[in-house]
Amino acid sequence: MTSRLNPYITFTGEAKQAMEFYKEVLGGNLTLNTYGSFGAKTPPGYADKVMHGLLETSAGFTLMGADNPPGMENNPGNNFAVSLSGDDAAELRGYWDKLSADGAVSVPLEKQMWGDVFGMCTDKFGITWMVNISEQ
Numbered sequence: 454m455t456s457r458l459n460p461y462i463t464f465t466g467e468a469k470q471a472m473e474f475y476k477e478v479l480g481g482n483l484t485l486n487t488y489g490s491f492g493a494k495t496p497p498g499y500a501d502k503v504m505h506g507l508l509e510t511s512a513g514f515t516l517m518g519a520d521n522p523p524g525m526e527n528n529p530g531n532n533f534a535v536s537l538s539g540d541d542a543a544e545l546r547g548y549w550d551k552l553s554a555d556g557a558v559s560v561p562l563e564k565q566m567w568g569d570v571f572g573m574c575t576d577k578f579g580i581t582w583m584v585n586i587s588e589q
Contacts, residue, residue: 462518474576535582540586552584559573560574562584
């Protein structure tokens with residue numbers, strides 16, 4: 454396997470719901486492993502929490518996510534974003550429509566000064582997404 458760079462998002466108890474939502478948006482295969490599925494002593498209240506989630510799509514996207522382990526602080530914020538880019542306008546607009554629904558749009562998906570169509574939104578889980586549609 455070649456090296457790859459992909460986002461890994463941590464959540465505070467809603468990783469299963471978030472990763473399932475991203476699967477609905479992006480398609481692909483989702484694997485979720487809970488803290489309880491490993492058979493080791495599971496922290497109280499964590500048996501059904503996601504220890505590791507992996508979404509791999511036919512478009513080549515990889516997204517990982519998990520619920521924070523006990524005692525680890527989670528500081529969601531604006532220190533990262535997930536970027537979707539390419540030249541398949543219909544596909545990317547479809548992702549945009551689903552990600553921005555029930556979320557907040559900070560930059561509408563429209564033609565920008567660099568010539569591409571770009572938008573930025575925060576989805577219903579507080580994750581910032583950037584969508585860039587390259588103009589031919």
